[in-house]
Amino acid sequence: MSNNWEMVIGLEVHAQLKTSSKLFSSSPNKFGSEPNENVNFIDSGMPGMLPVMNFGCIEMAIKTGYALNFKINKHSVFERKNYFYPDLPQGYQISQFEFPILSEGYINIESGDNQKKIRIERAHLEQDAGKSIHDIDPKYSFIDLNRVGTPLLEIVSYPDLSSADEVINYMSSLRQLLMYIDVCDGNMQEGSLRADVNLSVRKKGQELGTRCEIKNLNSFKFIKQAIEYEFQRQINIIDDGGEIKQNTMLFDTSTGETRAMRSKEFSHDYRYFPDPDLLPVNLTQEQIDKIKPLVGELPQDKLNKYLDNYSLDKDIAKIIIAEKQNANLFEKMISESTVKPKFIAAWLVGDIFAFIKENNLEVNSLNDKTKDITDLLRLISDDVISNKAGKEILPKVLNGEGKPSELVKELGLEQVSDSEELEKIIDEALVGEEENILKFQGGSDRVLGYFVGKCLKATKGKGNPKLINKILLERLKK
Amino acid sequence: MSDIDIKRISYLAKLKLPSEKEEFYSNSLKDIIKWVDNLKKVDTSKIEPLHNVTEKTVSIRNDVVSKSNSVDDVLSNAPERAQNFFKVPKVVE
Numbered sequence: 001m002s003n004n005w006e007m008v009i010g011l012e013v014h015a016q017l018k019t020s021s022k023l024f025s026s027s028p029n030k031f032g033s034e035p036n037e038n039v040n041f042i043d044s045g046m047p048g049m050l051p052v053m054n055f056g057c058i059e060m061a062i063k064t065g066y067a068l069n070f071k072i073n074k075h076s077v078f079e080r081k082n083y084f085y086p087d088l089p090q091g092y093q094i095s096q097f098e099f100p101i102l103s104e105g106y107i108n109i110e111s112g113d114n115q116k117k118i119r120i121e122r123a124h125l126e127q128d129a130g131k132s133i134h135d136i137d138p139k140y141s142f143i144d145l146n147r148v149g150t151p152l153l154e155i156v157s158y159p160d161l162s163s164a165d166e167v168i169n170y171m172s173s174l175r176q177l178l179m180y181i182d183v184c185d186g187n188m189q190e191g192s193l194r195a196d197v198n199l200s201v202r203k204k205g206q207e208l209g210t211r212c213e214i215k216n217l218n219s220f221k222f223i224k225q226a227i228e229y230e231f232q233r234q235i236n237i238i239d240d241g242g243e244i245k246q247n248t249m250l251f252d253t254s255t256g257e258t259r260a261m262r263s264k265e266f267s268h269d270y271r272y273f274p275d276p277d278l279l280p281v282n283l284t285q286e287q288i289d290k291i292k293p294l295v296g297e298l299p300q301d302k303l304n305k306y307l308d309n310y311s312l313d314k315d316i317a318k319i320i321i322a323e324k325q326n327a328n329l330f331e332k333m334i335s336e337s338t339v340k341p342k343f344i345a346a347w348l349v350g351d352i353f354a355f356i357k358e359n360n361l362e363v364n365s366l367n368d369k370t371k372d373i374t375d376l377l378r379l380i381s382d383d384v385i386s387n388k389a390g391k392e393i394l395p396k397v398l399n400g401e402g403k404p405s406e407l408v409k410e411l412g413l414e415q416v417s418d419s420e421e422l423e424k425i426i427d428e429a430l431v432g433e434e435e436n437i438l439k440f441q442g443g444s445d446r447v448l449g450y451f452v453g454k455c456l457k458a459t460k461g462k463g464n465p466k467l468i469n470k471i472l473l474e475r476l477k478k
Numbered sequence: 479m480s481d482i483d484i485k486r487i488s489y490l491a492k493l494k495l496p497s498e499k500e501e502f503y504s505n506s507l508k509d510i511i512k513w514v515d516n517l518k519k520v521d522t523s524k525i526e527p528l529h530n531v532t533e534k535t536v537s538i539r540n541d542v543v544s545k546s547n548s549v550d551d552v553l554s555n556a557p558e559r560a561q562n563f564f565k566v567p568k569v570v571e
Contacts (some may be wrong), residue, residue: 018562019541026544035562040547046555056541080534084492086566133563134570142563145552269490274529282535332499 002340005201007231008208009167010159012196013174014152016128017060021217022149023127024051024094029151031190037228043148045089050277057151058281060183061125062291064153067177067298068120070105072288074451076124078278081270087130087143092430095126095154101281107177109169118170119158126152153183159198159208164227168220171195179296180324194218197227200244201234209234210244214251214258230258238321302327310334310341319349325363332367337374344374351394363366370395376404383464389413417464419471425458426471440476448472482507 022029042049065072077099080092089405102123108115128150133142155174161167178184183190195218200211214230217223229251234244249258274280297305299321306317320326326348331342352373356363365374376397380390385408393407401407408414412452416422429451430437440447448469455468484504488495495503549562558565 021541021543026539026542026546028545034549036549036552036564037562038545039547039549041552044552053536053538054541055538058538083491086564086569132569134568136563137560137565137568140558140565140569141564141568142560214530240493269486271490279530279534279536281534397544469497 004203005231005235006162006204007200007227008159008200008211009161009227010198010211011157011161011167011170012198013155013157013171014128014194014196015022015064015155015174016192017057017151017176017183018185018192019054019056019060019151021054021056023054023057023125023151025149026052026054027149029148030174031192033144033146035142036146038146038364039148043089044145045091051094051275052283053278053281054151057125058101058238058283059291059294060151061123062283062288063152063181063183063295065102065105066292067181067293068105068107068123068155068174070102070104070120070123072283073099073101073103074283074285074288075099076101076199076281078281079125079272080275081272083270084127085132086141087132087145089130089145089148093127093129094275094278095272096124096367099280100124107170107173109166109173111163111166111169115272116160116166118160118166121156121158123153123155125381126154128152134166159200159211164224167197167227168225168370171223176299188218188220191218194429197223197230198232199227199234201231201238209238210246212244212247212249212258214249215261217251221400222253223253225256225329226258229256233258243266304342308344310345312342312345316345316349319353325365327368327388329363329370333370333374336370337378339374339377339381344377345373347373347377347390347394351391352398355395355398366398369398371401372404379404383415383417383466384408385413385415385463386465389459412462414462415464416459416462417467419467421461422455422463422467422471426455426468426475429454429458437476448476451476482511 017029019029021027022043025039025040027043028038030038042051062072064070076096078094079097081095082092082098084091084417100122103121103125105120106117107120108117110116119131123428128147130143130145130148133144136142157170161170171193175184175186178193179186188194194216197214197217198211199214200209202209212230212234214226217226230249237244238444247260250261251258302321303314303317306312306320307314310317312320330341330345330348333348334341337344352366355361356366373394376390376393377384380387386394389408389411393404393411393413396402396407397404402410432453436447436450451472452465452468455472456463456465459468482504484495484500484507487507488503553559553562555562556564
């Protein structure tokens with residue numbers, strides 16, 4: 001009976017910072033290079049090499065501080081977290097422990113129809129480790145140190161999350177914010193954003209249970225699966241009279257199950273101590289203040305602007321703000337034309353996004369087509385062409401096949417909006433329809449549709465439907 | 479002074495310790511800790527912890543890439559290599 005049970009979840013999210021160079025060395029911070037290509041003697045842990053702090057990482061941490069409502073600490077300290085593993089050549093990870101750069105933040109997430117505040121305990125800077133590859137050789141592991149020293153910001157939430165959906169919302173809000181402030185590329189497949197999930201269960205209203213940590217989840221789908229599996233696993237153990245042991249779990253993506261990591265003879269003891277190679281980070285208020293303007297507009301700011309200034313529907317506004325590049329494209333179109341933002345937004349999330357999806361494009365790739373797009377939208381909103389004709393021309397415009405006005409002429413899609421011409425056509429269409437006209441005058445509105453259709457057909461679909469409607473009504477009411 | 483778990487310490491340090499040496503090392507470590515524990519005689523209750531002996535702040539560099547070592551440099555001390563990887567006994571966790 002999982003009805004009486006609830007889950008309590010805290011998240012540790014590792015975000016790779018998109019600096020050019022590494023946290024303590026000037027090697028490239030780049031994914032997908034040849035093995036050990038981006039490694040120097042600092043990264044490979046050679047004796048006598050000294051780490052030198054990359055200020056770009058501090059700047060990104062401060063930006064994150066502003067975006068996630070953190071207290072930005074002027075004083076922070078790098079410490080050594082000691083453990084042995086082949087892809088950690090120094091024998092320790094440089095991280096922040098007692099004095100992190102950011103503390104006590106929060107973000108608001110959606111939970112059902114409500115907003116929920118998720119408190120964040122801390123965020124600290126640390127180095128990533130290298131990569132071990134176990135499946136090339138049966139007896140050996142192969143080590144690639146390219147990732148060693150990549151700057152990570154570890155963001156640790158309080159256990160304020162209580163369902164898989166909340167975790168997904170929290171994680172995607174974080175991802176959205178980090179991408180907006182341009183500190184993380186958000187690419188979960190490449191491991192730029194990954195989560196450790198701390199989960200415990202309890203009967204509703206009771207004390208916190210013992211938690212297990214599921215390591216290194218790098219997709220929303222796996223996070224959801226792992227949480228659901230682990231929730232049930234813990235409930236089953238307790239229902240069978242057992243006890244949850246605090247454990248580090250791995251999620252097996254092929255079976256959808258969690259399992260304890262090979263049990264260690266001794267519990268971990270990282271023996272943290274301040275890294276003697278690195279002096280404390282002491283920031284001035286000026287250094288911190290200077291970064292504030294770089295944060296820019298956040299998703300919530302944009303949402304408010306779209307609703308208040310552009311009167312967009314909330315659902316449409318949300319689709320546009322979901323990614324910064326959507327919002328940039330939208331705002332570029334608004335700044336370049338006088339077409340109503342609401343009209344632009346409807347076409348953007350409709351036919352334009354459909355085109356992007358169909359052709360597997362990046363939203364950014366349309367940035368140089370915005371003028372053509374808004375020219376086309378102008379023609380539609382001015383009734384020069386019909387909505388239907390607009391849909392026909394749009395892909396050609398997006399493919400760069402021509403200017404909208406030329407395409408309209410070329411394809412003969414210009415709408416007939418000349419009243420005199422339409423009146424003539426309508427009068428002809430009404431010849432011999434005395435019976436139907438009487439029906440309409442007798443109150444049968446359906447006949448109107450029939451007449452509109454007949455007139456549109458007579459214009460080969462190019463008649464302006466609004467105008468036809470208007471003239472027809474005038475004629476029929478006589 | 480708390481007791482020394484010599485098995486755990488050697489495990490964390492990845493050092494193999496023959497069992498007949500356990501007592502010897504255990505006692506040696508105890509002596510060292512006892513000596514260092516002399517520091518506890520000083521009353522530090524009103525003193526802020528010191529993280530570094532200088533008052534300087536960390537030296538920083540700008541976020542600029544420079545490549546200083548080649549793959550061959552980096553792999554030159556590796557006991558074994560396979561193409562451009564370090565090759566090590568299999569360790570899976």
